[in-house]
Amino acid sequence: MKKIARITTQKKSKNRYNIFLDDGHGESYGFSVDEALLIEYRLRKGLELDNSMVDTLIQKDTVHKVYTQAIHFLSYRMRTKKEIRDYLVKKEVEPEQVEQIMGRLEKENLVDDRQFAEMFVRTRMNTSSKGPSLIKKELMEKGVAAAIAAEAVEGYPYEVQYEKIRKLIDKKLSQKKKDSFRKQVQNLQASLMQKGFTQDVVKEAFADIQEEKDEDAEWEALVYQGEKLMRKHQMKHEGYALMNKVKEGLFRKGFPMDQIQKFLESRE
Structure with a gap:
């Protein structure tokens, strides 16, 4: 058994503490813990710890540190489960610890692919010229399940797609080019399909386009x-x-x- 000889606050991180242990032959540095673990396990001077408890505290502190890093990673923007997992793997976190951290994040509603997908669609719809098919593809590349991605892009209304396409048509066809009107229309239609707009809405948006021919x-x-x-x-x-x-x-x-x-x- 070892006793906690003293506890000191780390200079660079006031919410982390160094634990010094005495095994009967004088004190030496044992490990460090976050304030949350210090309180949870009531660590104090004179408390006896066996090797198993020391190992448990070190492991829990490791998980807590990585959890804190994951929270920081999430602070910039919402992330998918896959993005968080990839981040943890990159940090060389043990598979068992990854599962613990992911479970905690999901339990605390800090990671939610459905919520992420809905917000992602709204953002893309309001800030880009991309259509729903391309946005769905982006979501799936980020690890969102196909069914969730498909449900999310349903929040991209047909009328919004139509208005966005009409603005793109007006902008592109108002620019003088050395191509025929027909060629410009064909190129623009192909571009819109590549941007992820569906054939039906593209076809309707171009229905009366001949009237705009200069x-x-x-x-x-x-x-x-x-x-x-x-x-x-x-x-x-x-x-x-x-x-x-x-x-x-x-x-x-x-x-x-x-x-x-x-x-x-x-x-x-």
Whole structure:
């Protein structure tokens, strides 16, 4: 048996204490504990401790220190269970201790994947141009179960998706580009799908898009692309063959045939 010879407060951490033990041959440093354990086990000068109790106190203090670190990790933002586990593994915490810490965090409602997912969706919906499918993928990458992720993205209303897409459409199509209106629309549709918006809402948002077509900008883009194609092919072709190459190229780029014909006639 060993007796607690004295207890001192650590200089750099006022809520941690150094425990000095006397085994009958003089005192020496034994271990340190957090204030919570000092109170829980009523550690005081003269208290006798056997080796088993010393080991228990050291183990509990280790768990408590890592638990405190996990709380600090959570203080920056909410985390998923997987993120906390990965953090603890990175800290080289023993598997048994990981389970103890995770159990305590869940019991105290400090880790909740469902709550995390709901908040994550709201944040992404309000601060990004991402659609629900991409947000769901992000949640699953963070370790949230597919069913919970799917339920969470239901909080991303159809009408909010529609309004967000319309704003993106108006912004992108108002920028003058050298592509045909059709090509711009196709590229934008593909981009929106990649951002995670569903095909139904994208299709509806583009339903009346033809009304926003800028005919002057379309003609300028056609002339630009047409002249570029003529320079490209005139070294090998001339006459009908050249015009046919330009016509094919412009059609593949999405320009309407009547406008293509108008351009070709102006160059004959």
